[in-house]
Amino acid sequence: MKLPILHLVDGIHQFEQVLKPESLNFYRQALYPHPLRVEVELNKFERNIQSSIRVETTARYECDRCLAVYEKPLMLDFHLLFRIGKDTLQTEEDEVVVLPAETVELDLGEWIQEQLVLAIPMKMLCSEDCKGICAGCGANLNEDVCSCAAPATDPRWDKLKTLRK
Numbered sequence: 001m002k003l004p005i006l007h008l009v010d011g012i013h014q015f016e017q018v019l020k021p022e023s024l025n026f027y028r029q030a031l032y033p034h035p036l037r038v039e040v041e042l043n044k045f046e047r048n049i050q051s052s053i054r055v056e057t058t059a060r061y062e063c064d065r066c067l068a069v070y071e072k073p074l075m076l077d078f079h080l081l082f083r084i085g086k087d088t089l090q091t092e093e094d095e096v097v098v099l100p101a102e103t104v105e106l107d108l109g110e111w112i113q114e115q116l117v118l119a120i121p122m123k124m125l126c127s128e129d130c131k132g133i134c135a136g137c138g139a140n141l142n143e144d145v146c147s148c149a150a151p152a153t154d155p156r157w158d159k160l161k162t163l164r165k
Ligand SMILES: [Zn+2]
Pocket: 063, 064, 065, 066, 067, 068, 125, 126, 127, 130, 131, 132
């Protein structure tokens, strides 16, 4: 997402854009197959641009327990402070991005991607109490009743079992 900033006057500016998922083109793209709605508010004051960014989309995850694909609405809010030109001031802020003096467009793609990566849950669960898959018969225990009496643990029997079916 590129925003024109070269001739931006001081004050508040709002931008809204719907990004095609394929335009992200990053390594976790498969998790974000739906359009992304991005709202940006830029507050420019001299060489500083304060930005508030909101990204809304629906993520597609695969449950770690039952392997079902499920979707989850996502809303991410983040802020960045840009400074145009050489930074002569000493600041204590961490999140200051210094841009070259003649920057024509502010490209937010990199930061949007970073937030989308950070938003990926450590554990993907279709629901908190997902029962997972039976190690013995492979039944999805959320939908089916386990069909094996005693769960087999030896994977060598798996082939035999599929033959029997
Ligand atoms: Zn699950």
